[in-house]
Amino acid sequence: MKRYLQKLYKSSRSKSPAKSSKTMAENSIASGTQAQVLTKESGEAFVEALRRNSTLSVLEAKYVVFPTQYSDIPPIIAHASSLSPPLEIAVKCGGAHSSTWASSAGGLVIDLGKLNKVTVSSDKKTVTVQGGARWGDVYSACQEANIDVVGGPFWFVGVGGYLTGGGYSPFTPQYGMAIDNIMDATVVLANGNIVKTSPTEEPDLFWAIRGGGNQFGIVVEFTLKAIPYSGPYTMGAIGYAGSEIDNVIKVVQEWKTTYTPKEKLNITYNRPGPHFKPSITVLPWVSEDKDDRSKEVLAPFRALNPVVDTCKAVPDMLAVSHGADAMMKVAPPKLIIRGTLVTDLYPDMMLDVWQKWVAFTEENPDARATSILWELSGADRIAGVASVATAFHARDPHFWVAIQGRSISESSEAAMRSFVAKTTNEIRQFNTRKAGKDAGFFLNFAQGDETLEEVHGPNLPKLKKLKAKYDPKGLWRKGIYIEPDFS
Template identity: 55%
Template sequence: METLAIQGGIEILTVESGEAYAAALRRNSDLSVLPAKYVVYPVIYEDISSILSYALTHRQGGGAHSSTWASSNGGVVIDLGKLKKVTIFEDKQYITVQGGALWGDVYEVTAREHVDVVGSPLWFVGVGGFTLGGGYGPLSGQYGLAIDNMISATVVLANGRIVKTSREEEPDLFWAIRGGGGQFGIVVDITFKLHSAVGPIGCGIISYPGSELDQLLNIIGDWKRTMTPQERFTMSFSRPAPHFKPSIVILPTILHDQDGSKSQEVLKPFREGSANPSFYNIGQVPNMLAVSHSADVALSTAPRSLVIRGTLFSDFFPELLLTVWEKWVEFTEGNEDVRASTVLWDLTHPGSITGVSSADTALPVRSPHYWMAVQGRSTTAISIKAAQEFATSVVSFVRSKNTELSGKDLGWFLNLTQGDESAEDVFGTNLPRLSKLKARYDPKKVWSKGLVIDPAKLT
């Protein structure tokens, strides 16, 4: 491995590198960290081919998730952190983002150029992992998922070959990486479609005591009937300091709110409806860069022992959400160590998401739906298992209850899995095609982290 550094200028960190090595291992959750033997930073795409050749003869970026997919116990981590260039085309119709970029890197450029792209609501999320799993973001109601806005990509395959992929070049690979995750190669850059700027953006916090949940769900049911693709929110069950009482917190995002009047009108039912907010503070920010930093203060104090699981659901069924509320209140009431655990519910207009066929990309769910997630957080090692079990039990309940109430089993959402789920439950009817493409592009399962797709047995 040291020879690669001499030949190509690749930066290689080991435990002997001290703080630099420790910093390289750091992830959004402490539970995601494994002690790699080498952390390798390629500086050009060809470096990755050399690293793969070394790794294979001696026998992925990311890190915002709570799994260990972007870590390795005693192995090699290829960190794309030095490949994070963001380039806007001269006509401002497209943007190319290297695989090591975070969405904050992208938003700094789009804010400066007064354009926008479908991306994550959080700046520290990696572009590659977010996109390959689907990419639900604040602009998805209006413009679809991140994968629906992909124009092309550059991929380093398991055999070291570097290929361009699009609807015209390697179209099967292009189909697979749009919702199939990191099972087909290392995506070292992606070109996205750009959109006109969506700012100013209305955002802020609306908070309710838990006793208002029944009335709030009635408001949400009515609000959904008239909402437009430019309006969305994330709702959380949480216990904010200093009183730590069970609360419902809504974080809205209202696009194209030029003077604040749009947010005031759109959010009026949440302010003056049958549910009484304990806190209401809505203002304007100029762009997605500001939106992506809006959760920084809250996250800075959150316990770093974090497990995330999530799934998809068809509608905001009161019976579903009220039962999850009861489960969450009981769990966080009985153990102060896990009091920071939250349940998130995303309400994004499904119109543009459903405008794509389930066969057009590897992502199989294109019927109207939303996503939810459980963030199990623990302040002590002894409570980590309880947080993990709680997250697993709640998302399993949501999936089964949603199937009962809607008549549709939506399976699991790839970006919120932990890797022990079955591929059939994630990819559904698209799995047979994905298995055939796995056999073509990665027959030896070099990419075997996370939710693994087995190569089809070709006859």
């Protein structure tokens, strides 16, 4: 990515137009607002604004605009829409999604990065979060107040994209999906109106933004329900040689019958350096509100004599959210993530994926950082909400799996993309044969070529109607575009 950005910066310096034309362009985009506008002529600041978590998510926009207040956004939308042809509009919160949904080739990116304020209510029962905040911002405020919220596992993930997609959390087994803990929200609509939405105000919009993604407006503020602090939290890694795969899967199956809502596991297939041999890593999260809970939870895994065990207690979710920082520093920046929901972690399915992953990473050394991640946590609270209660429809008990494709070269990129897509589909097909039905996709793990029916299931007809109501001209087209139904 560094090379690409340096090339882009050099290109921008060599092709800079006269200052007056730059000023006219910026003034027209942000006329009457306090927003900051960056173009190619802005040099390094513009290059930095294009940066995303994955280099494969970077597209070169014509303008990147940073609103500093909610009222900045409607004039920006109006100007982009008035041009002939209109400028494509993308919205960036954290930029962590591995698609290009938060980028635009030649269009306009509304970057919410300056709208990142987090406020804890005086009674500590709610947390108000602006749409450009990241979970690290939220957890910093919660740390000071000694509370928690149902939020994301990584500090760098944007609140807006995470929440509108659904939001699995370490706290989901106790408190449900993140969207089930939104009290109200403020949304900038395609027509420029800024509206409050809740169960009693614009209830259709409130339904749509909880799982319908970025198709109904720009959510610039969320009010989240605060939950009691239940730390410290044990986290870390328990690693095994690949030869232990059968034993690890056996313990996982046994553990599924005993776990409580106070813990969850991620099981990953990876090739850690320096030897890059196939390995299985168990990544636990355990609430230590009860003495020695983690010792009891992790005992069956430790009985397998792992080669690595770095698990330890950390004080709060801010520390938890930084748990992957060391890995992220060395991970190849070419990243594609696809994921799907599964009814169960079937042993033969896990083993089949293991064998295919080992073969792929062996044959494609430039893509050997590609990994498989299975999440195991309680889903009773997910299933306690009706599938029609929010736009997020997957309310039957389920787990999920994410295939994280990473490569270090352009020559391995195509093979990596193919493996990620193929493996995702094979898992879905395998699960359908076992369970008798397709568990579905998760919007935040989609890449945009999935069908609307696969992503939104039975809630799609209502989403199409609400698209016609709130975005009749189809302004919001990035992501999984929902065609409005005017009938």
